[in-house]
Amino acid sequence: MPEEMPGEDSGSSRFRTTLIRVIIVQVIAIGLLLLLQLRYQP
């Protein structure tokens, strides 16, 4: 396995935090696009 680099822990924890944010942002973005379609597309 590759050697652990300095700062790896903070990198992994940032990955997890960002991952949660990614999911939230995608749900919001796709939800807004779906709303756009439902509201304005006859």
Next chain:
Amino acid sequence: MHPINWLIVGVYVLWVVVDGIRKSKNTDTVSGYFLANKSLSWWVVGLSVMATQLSAVTMIGTPGQGATDGMRFIQLYLGLPLAMVILGVTIVPLLHGSGVFTAYEYLERRFDARTRTLTAFLFLISRGLSAGAIMAAPGVVFSAVFGIPLVWAVALIGVPTVIYTMIGGVQAVAWADVKQMILIVIVLVAIMIVIIVQMPVNPDEALRIAGATGRLKVFDFSFDLSERYTFWSGVIGGTFLMLSYFGTDQSQVQRYLAAKSTGEAKSSLLMSAYWKIPLQALVLLVGVGVFVYYQFVRPPLLYNPAQEAAVVAERGPAYDALQNDYAEAFTLRQAAAQAVADASGDDATVAMEVFVAREADIQTIRGEALAMVEDVTGEASGDTNYIFPRFVLYELPIGLAGLFIAGIFAAAMSSIAAELNALSTASVIDFYRRWMKPDADDAHYLAVSKGATAFWGLFACVVATYAATLGSLIEVVNRFGSFFYGSILGVFLLAMVPGAKSRGAFYGLIIGMATVGFVAFGTTIEYLWQNVIGAVVVLLVGVPLSKFVEDDLVDAGGP
């Protein structure tokens, strides 16, 4: 174009080149030149990854697509966030931690030299030609819009890009990408604001007008393999496409190999997962905004000024008659669009039906004009790529138009620079150092790398210059590229299967590509699904071959 706009473009390009050369310090080793000594922060790499993916085609063609076809193109990117998460826990730690320069180098460690060489060769062929195609797209548009020879337009984009890429290596490319990404977002947001302010209807009314013609149909939930963009092809096929592109294409892999740690490399990819769909939605919405704007301001009958001039010269009277019909049809459509904006309740349905009919009349007249273009010039009709540049140059205030052109330069340069950088890396690491001169010192490899960058830059410029006459060839090349994208991903997936052997990888790759070739030419299955098929076939062939057939070559080790 106004001199102030040219000044903005000139200052921006000069800044990118000069700053790129300044960033060339610490690039006197192979690791410094190709991987920035693994020193880049996640946000620099993340912006570089995004800028590499966002080419000038996105800046020019995608708003045009939004204007003519609406928002549904965004479905292509639905698989991107999932792909980035998968890569973050699979291929990124594998490649970043193994100390390789290229993704293909890893394949030799895991399988054998022939698998590495074949995948690297496929990359060089497809990306070498695609660098030319990426340069040609804005070059052709600049040439037509500004009335300059194509070779000059290509040189304006290609020469500064080659200079800073050649001198500064991956560091210059990444920092230039940061500037370019910021500029692109600023330009898009500014244009959106200007469109909203200049439109004679409010945003709610504008969206009703756009929706009446189907341009706000974002999602298509049908499961039709022959339909290019559906929710399912985006989520499933798109995930495989993005896994291939970000996980195995050296032009992207090299960005995150330069990150200072594996954690930073993972985070850099998540930036795309974060922003790609919102950014792409913005680009398409700008296009939809242009469509609504042109309901109230008469657009040209033909958006490509060079084609329009050719038609006027050859078929003047017939084109004038068509222009008169177009003016009348526009007046009727404008009234119908205003009626949609003003209507409510049951009146709205009737107003929309009338508007759709008036829009169809306009499209019929445009179809006749485009047919005239085809007759006169022999070029394929269609001017979607000219809609947005024409709108920007004629309708936007001085300064913003210059920023937009600078934005196109930025988008083109960032994608081309990443590709030249990656082409040079694969040429030197996977071929020159591997097969021709394995024991030279860093100074030697560095000199060869700079020469390789210059060579690929020249190659791309030549391809771009002849792209107009090689139109169908470029299309074939792009299609050829999609034959092996999924299959190469399959090889990397196979690398993670315990017990997978080199024979399984090599023959799996060849059978995977052949299968995709058959599917592409023999069926109506759309290209996003071909990535899924390629990857799955490699696994289906590679796993049993590894298990039941002895390798004829000794594995070079690996995890």
